[in-house]
Structure formats: C-alpha cells, structure tokens
Amino acid sequence: MNGQIADQINEQGHLTIGGVDSLTLAQEYGTPLVVYDVGQIRKQIRSFKQVFEKYHQPYEVSYASKAFATVAMYQLIASEGIHCDVVSGGELVTALKAGFPMAKVSFHGNNKSYEELTLAVKSGVGTIIVDNFYEIQLLDQVLKEQAAQAQILLRISPGISAHTNEYIQTGQVDSKFGFDLASGQADQALKQCLANPRLQVLGLHAHIGSQIFDVRGFEGASRKLVEVAKHWKDAFAFDCQVLNVGGGFGIKYTSQDTPLAPAEFVKAIIKTVKSSCQANGLAIPEIWIEPGRSIVGPAGYNLYTVGSRKDLPGYEPFVAVDGGMGDNIRPALYRAEYEVVLANDPRKAASESVRIVGKYCESGDILAWHQQLPHLVPGQVLAMLDTGAYGYSMASNYNRNPRPAVVFVENGHAQLVVKRESWEDLTSLDLPYDQNKQ
Structure with missing residues (x-):
C-alpha cells in the first residue's frame, strides 16, 4: 500500500x-472526477510562509496558477493572503471573477498580447513580469493609451539548467523565456525600462525549471540574481527591491521520488540570498517565490x-x-x-x-x-x-x-x-x- x-x-x-x-x-x-484536499493546500501555503517569517525575511508567496486555475482556487489562495501569478488573459479573467485582489497579481508570459496587457493595466495588476523587447514596446503603448504606470520585474535567463525534463527546463541560455545575460540583452532591457517614466522596475525574476529535487540549482540561481543586482547597482545606480526566484520545487509522485520538503528549498534560497547580498554590500531585497505544483500537486x-x-x-x-x-x-x-x-x-x-x-x-x-x-x-x-x-x-x-x-x-x-x-x-x-x- x-x-x-x-x-x-x-x-x-x-x-x-x-x-x-x-x-x-x-x-x-x-467519474472521472478531480478531487482536492483543501486542508492540504492550506497546510503547504502556510509552511512556505512560516519559513520566511522564521528568518524575518520580507517575501511574497506567489501561487503559480497555471498549475490549476479556477474561480474557487483563486478564492482559496486569497483567503490565505498570498500573491498569485497568471500567464494569460484567461487566467486573469478567472482571477477577476473570483474577486482576487489585483494588486497581488503578477502577469507572466513570453508573448503577451495587446489585449492581455490592456486588460492587465485596466484591472490594476500589481506587477508585470516583462519577458522581451517586443513586450517593452507593447506595454509602453498600452500605458500611454491608458495614461497609466506599471510596476515590473525583468525576467532573465540565468544560464542554469536544473535536473529535470528537458521540456520543463526554462533557465538555460537557449530558452524562449527572458532576457539573456551574456549577450547584454538584460542590461539593454534595464536601460530602456529605467528611461521610461511609465515603468517602475522593482527587480529581477528567474525560473530555472520544474519538478526539481536538488537545492543547488536554486542556490546557483539566487547567487546569479544577486550578482546581476550588484552589477546593475554599480553600472546603472539601480537598487533592486525584489528578487523573484521562481518555483519548480519537486514533489513525490512515486516511491522512487525523493524530493526535499518544499520548505527546505525556501530555506536554502533565503540563506543564499542573504549571504550573497552581504558579500556584495547590498541591502537584502524582498524574496518572491512562485510555487504551483508543490501547493496543489499532492x-x-x-x-x-x-x-x-x-x-x-x-x-x-x-x-x-x-x-x-x-x-x-x-x-x-x-x-x-x-x-x-x-x-x-x-x-x-x-x-x-x-x-x-x-x-x-x-x-x-x-x-x-x-x-x-x-x-x-x-x-x-x-x-x-x-x-x-x-x-x-x-x-x-x-x-x-x-x-x-x-x-x-x-x-x-x-x-x-x-x-x-x-x-x-x-x-x-x-x-x-x-x-x-x-
């Protein structure tokens, strides 16, 4: 059994x-029937929050709602007081219908449409995670039309491949997601955004993959994000307020799977960010994580x-x-x-x-x-x-x-x-x- x-x-x-x-x-x-144990979802959310609070670390737990997105799910996570991210206009509309607070929503995606960005801006989405140069232009157009401003994170490709299925690796250099570091894309994106009065850059985002069992990938990504934050402070006088290290914490599907408890990943991330910031003379920013599978999977x-x-x-x-x-x-x-x-x-x-x-x-x-x-x-x-x-x-x-x-x-x-x-x-x-x- x-x-x-x-x-x-x-x-x-x-x-x-x-x-x-x-x-x-x-x-x-x-049948077929999909059943969720709500108590188990609440327990996992609270375990993430407890780790941050134990280490007195400012944070956001942002539920990656692509894992499971319905009106009831958005209402459930709202009752737990956490953030969420959406990756489409459809997910955003569902969150709106659920009455989810838009200020606690971040909007992901590598090819957001004009209609989706317009909906996000009109709805008051708290953070837009900008993925590419085309999106910078499109978002600027929308903000001009709406006479609005937006808080953003810049998604980078940190050049780190986690040990996971090749189709769910997203942090390596050759990825469709994010601005590349080595080629200078990320620096160029930051300069464009800092020069735009309609954009407020909060910080950096990276996501290295999914169903990851080893903390070393997250430690490496955390160090890389701090390195970039240090470089941007020195080169552009930019003070990073948020480091979003993404999600991808692995869960146990079969007896052969031996993942760490999801809270252990968070502990490693916090310790790495704090030590790296101290070594680089940086103020410790807010740390955001984006668990999806680890919240609803089990x-x-x-x-x-x-x-x-x-x-x-x-x-x-x-x-x-x-x-x-x-x-x-x-x-x-x-x-x-x-x-x-x-x-x-x-x-x-x-x-x-x-x-x-x-x-x-x-x-x-x-x-x-x-x-x-x-x-x-x-x-x-x-x-x-x-x-x-x-x-x-x-x-x-x-x-x-x-x-x-x-x-x-x-x-x-x-x-x-x-x-x-x-x-x-x-x-x-x-x-x-x-x-x-x-």
Whole structure:
C-alpha cells in the first residue's frame, strides 16, 4: 500500500480525501472526477510562509496558477493572503471573477498580447513580469493609451539548467523565456525600462525549471540574481527591491521520488540570498517565490471507474478507465509517472501488474505503467494520487469527450467547484456551415 495514504483509510477500509469517503465522492459526483484536499493546500501555503517569517525575511508567496486555475482556487489562495501569478488573459479573467485582489497579481508570459496587457493595466495588476523587447514596446503603448504606470520585474535567463525534463527546463541560455545575460540583452532591457517614466522596475525574476529535487540549482540561481543586482547597482545606480526566484520545487509522485520538503528549498534560497547580498554590500531585497505544483500537486486525486480490460499472455494487462489523456495528459506528454490505488481497499494485496489506460483513441493514452494492484474488474473505482498540478489545467476535449467535474473537500465536507461538462457543452460554440453561401 502507498505509504502516503496510510492515514486516509476509514473504518470501511476505503480511501478518504479530506475526511470524505472516495467511493461516496465517486457515487455523488460521477467519474472521472478531480478531487482536492483543501486542508492540504492550506497546510503547504502556510509552511512556505512560516519559513520566511522564521528568518524575518520580507517575501511574497506567489501561487503559480497555471498549475490549476479556477474561480474557487483563486478564492482559496486569497483567503490565505498570498500573491498569485497568471500567464494569460484567461487566467486573469478567472482571477477577476473570483474577486482576487489585483494588486497581488503578477502577469507572466513570453508573448503577451495587446489585449492581455490592456486588460492587465485596466484591472490594476500589481506587477508585470516583462519577458522581451517586443513586450517593452507593447506595454509602453498600452500605458500611454491608458495614461497609466506599471510596476515590473525583468525576467532573465540565468544560464542554469536544473535536473529535470528537458521540456520543463526554462533557465538555460537557449530558452524562449527572458532576457539573456551574456549577450547584454538584460542590461539593454534595464536601460530602456529605467528611461521610461511609465515603468517602475522593482527587480529581477528567474525560473530555472520544474519538478526539481536538488537545492543547488536554486542556490546557483539566487547567487546569479544577486550578482546581476550588484552589477546593475554599480553600472546603472539601480537598487533592486525584489528578487523573484521562481518555483519548480519537486514533489513525490512515486516511491522512487525523493524530493526535499518544499520548505527546505525556501530555506536554502533565503540563506543564499542573504549571504550573497552581504558579500556584495547590498541591502537584502524582498524574496518572491512562485510555487504551483508543490501547493496543489499532492492535494489532488483523480477518481476513475474501471471498464474493459485486455489480457495477453506474456504481457501486462491493459485495464481501461473512463478518463485518460483528456484529463491528465502528463503521462503521454512527459511519460510522467503516478501511483494508483483501489479506492475501496487500498490495503488489499496486489495480485498483478497492470497498465492503466484511458478511453481515448491513441496508443499513447496510458495513465500509469507497472501498477501493482489486486485483480481489477469493471465497476471498481481507482484513485490516482498527486494529480493536482497540470492535470485539469491541461485538460482537453479530445475525441469530443467532456472535461470532468472538480470537487473541493475540507473538514469532511465536499463542494462542487467546477461542473462536469455535458455533451451539449461540447457543441455550444459550434456554428452550422451554410454551403449555399460558398
């Protein structure tokens, strides 16, 4: 049995989530179903805050909402008093609908549109994280039109590659994100922004990747940011008020994963920034972090109902469920690994090794490989663990399948926060083709 859920089994032997029986959730809301343990989300947010406060370090914990963005999620993080970042007009509109305080929003993105920047400025977004020279020009145009000013951070590529999947590395020199240091792009960007009275440069931002287990990458990025801050002070008399070191703190998906507790990454960042600033004669700035996966990943569960299976001599059986790559594309995209348990009896001894596959018409629609489980039959409910990040947020309507419902569970109470899409929803934006007009 997965050790992570040992204390989540009720008297009936069923898996519970946030104090609610997972079978009850599946019965009431249907499957496939995405479930979040709200208490676990709150606990992780508070653990980040406690580290900063222990070291008396000014900070912002900025939830990277691309990991999971819904009205209810923005309301939840607002209740915890933290910042958030958005990466699109759609995420910004969702945060607005949630009533999230715009002053505590930062806006990321390597190709923000005129419409998105206009919405951000009109809405009073607190910080825009500027990624490239085109954006400097576009933002200046918007600010002129709106007779407004903006606080910004400049995103740099620190030249540090974290040990992670090559598709989720973002800090190396050859990245689509940020201003390059070695070529002088970052210096040029700073000069342009400092010369613009509509822009107030708060500081620097860097993000080195995702699902990182080693603190050395963050220590290196922190030192690099301080080095840049020192250079900018000497060369341009610029005083850095904010160092945003991004996120990417790794979580435990399987028994083979051995990440540090997320708070340990923060501790290493704080110590490195403080020592580097002291060595360079700099005042210690605010430190911002952008955790996403580490806040919602371990709090999320996907519930599925078993359907067909295919047994072949000499091969692991295929056991199909009623979801798949449409609600969690990460296994197909990255070959990401998860663990799966039998919801009605997680402690039952395994009798076979199977592949859990989805219902989508792709051979790559495999949710989990080599799962040690009891013999599975149609109608049983499976729970996939740690699915809270980049599952629902990447969900699609491939094969014209509706996206699942989302439920928040806290203190033994469940609440529907995203309705299940219907078949009617799938055609709600379709228009008929009038061939007589051609």
